Amino acid sequence: MIIAERDVIIVGAGPAGSICAAYLAKAGVDVLLLEKDIFPRDKACGDMECEGIVSHMGALGAVEELDALSTCIRNLKLISNRGNETLIPFECYCAPRYELDRILSETAVKHGAELRQSCTVTGLITENGTVTGVRAKYKGEDVTLKSRIVMIADGAFSSLGKSLGIAHEKPYSMWIGERAYFKNVNLDRSLAKDQYNAYGVFGFSELTGPGYFWVMPVGRDGVRDGICNVGVMVNDLDAYRQADLQERFYKWSGSIPKIGEMFERAVRISPWEGGRMNDISQGVQKAGDGYMVIGDAAALTMPLVHDGLSAAADSAKAAALAALGAFMAGDVSGENLMNEYMRAYKMKSERVTTEQLKLKRLLMESMHDPSVMDKTIELLETDPIYRKSHLKR
Structure with missing residues (x-):
């Protein structure tokens, strides 16, 4: 027809x-x-619905409904493999x-x-x-x-x-990620005050290689009920084949006391799901x-x-x-x-160019190296001059 x-x-x-x-x-x-x-x-x-897509939704008259169904993130807490942490300004919706x-x-x-x-x-x-x-x-x-x-x-x-x-x-620009939803995640109430004032967590660990973990309160009841999108992203196809990402998350949450406390009463309420993406x-x-x-x-x-x-x-x-x-x-x-x-x-x-791709890969691996990230987070938290110069970028 x-x-x-x-x-x-x-x-x-x-x-x-x-x-x-x-x-x-x-x-x-x-x-x-x-x-x-x-x-x-x-x-x-x-x-995470960040500024880019939100501006288009505003132009098309769709932000109001997104706002009603979201947790509004105001800050990100970065946590290193050694438990160092710092809070940086970061705004997005999470629906x-x-x-x-x-x-x-x-x-x-x-x-x-x-x-x-x-x-x-x-x-x-x-x-x-x-x-x-x-x-x-x-x-x-x-x-x-x-x-x-x-x-x-x-x-x-x-x-x-x-x-x-x-x-x-x-393959050299491939990322693999998985996520699941949890409830009863213990959020810091000084930072997670209500639906419109919340925070997310990005964690870095040798358990990911080049990669990271995240914990983001999501939906209109994210803060009230501790409902979070929890996930892990890696840039190492061989490592991904050797150990599943869920196992890495549970090891990570057990290796850092502050993360372990967040998940003491948490219950997974969805399957782990994910896939591959080009970078x-x-x-x-x-x-x-x-x-x-x-x-x-x-x-x-x-x-x-x-x-x-x-x-x-x-x-x-x-x-x-x-x-x-x-x-x-x-x-x-x-x-x-x-x-x-x-x-x-x-x-x-x-x-x-291929050379630029190789450079980006090198930068990604350096950025997600646990020791480098640990020092970066420490300096962001303790050195006002370093923090001011880097958060301007």
Whole structure:
């Protein structure tokens, strides 16, 4: 069955896909947003909505609902492998990922996009080398959906990207993470005062190698009930294969008394879940004839910080602006879309060399070396000049 042509089809209604759909629909573009699952649906995530994505949600009128469903973090407590700690200013919302994705998909619909859930895209349609639509399974039928531009937002290690030969995995920029939810975590009440004034914990230990642990109160009842997103992230594929991340977390919480106290009465209330993520958007082509790639599908994650949500939102708006520019010019060629996309995303200098990737890896390993991190945290806590100069950056 062939469905009438749309201006834009977006494959994947995660943050990148939904935000792109909202911006396009708000501008009057005919948008069809396709999602293989049914909302609400969960995804393993750190649940931190930082300034980048929050600013886009504000522009689209979606912050108020996020605010009502979140714990608002005001500070981060950094804890070293030797138990040294310091508090640094850091602000973000913490809402469960299933709530965030629901809010964003509903926002796209409010602005005029059509959302089709439980619609599985099985392939791309190409005509003379140009992507002109998708093939999908919807309500038990094979359907052909045509469009002027297809936005590929089907997540990390994109299957559609692989079908075009544009998605690449780079082992030296690979991170592996897992998280679970706990309740009755004993939060410091001098720092966790209420839903709108809370703190999170980042811990560093030889148990991760290059990596870190986190404990973040999440949701509207995070502070009241001690409900936290707890996780671990590592940048060592071999070490990951040798010991599971859950085991590392329990060893970490038992090795530092202050962390052990936080989890004395804590109960895990969800399975441990996680996956792999790229750290640098190396080797992923962002646009071609009739298509653009956004969010995790484009391997867009802020190096070191792992704020994939803000990168996804930025790329979503850039792709929306690029599509509008392409429609005005009557040119959906890969060259024009790439130029428009890069201009909007300010990524013309983003091409990363292998040498730069190796340098980033070295920096990551140094940053997460337990002895280096221990000394850094000690200086941040005890040396006012060091603290002032570093927290300005």
